Amino acid sequence: MALHKGDIGKKISVICGSAIDTATAVYIRYQKPSGDYGYWTATKDIPNSKIYYVTTSMNDLDEEGHWSFQPLAVYANGRIHGTIVQGDVEATLHP
Numbered sequence: 001m002a003l004h005k006g007d008i009g010k011k012i013s014v015i016c017g018s019a020i021d022t023a024t025a026v027y028i029r030y031q032k033p034s035g036d037y038g039y040w041t042a043t044k045d046i047p048n049s050k051i052y053y054v055t056t057s058m059n060d061l062d063e064e065g066h067w068s069f070q071p072l073a074v075y076a077n078g079r080i081h082g083t084i085v086q087g088d089v090e091a092t093l094h095p
Contacts, residue, residue: 006058013052023073033065
């Protein structure tokens with residue numbers, strides 16, 4: 001999956017590694033190349049134990065370079081983090 005700075009409508013999907021059907025909320029946590037971090041509210045893909053987020057703003061992928069993504073599932077009695085995955089956000093050509 002190629003990610004580019006400013007992409008809108010790009011699906012970012014990560015495997016949770018645990019059953020997510022009973023999760024009350026799911027998130028994708030991220031860390032940007034600058035070290036800034038945050039999260040997106042994600043959507044469950046239950047049959048595949050994945051969660052995903054579709055970028056909605058040019059600000060979602062606002063830095064070029066190496067990013068880290070980690071799934072987080074929240075349950076009534078706790079929360080579970082999934083494996084961190086890495087991805088690069090590439091530059092785009094501008095007029």
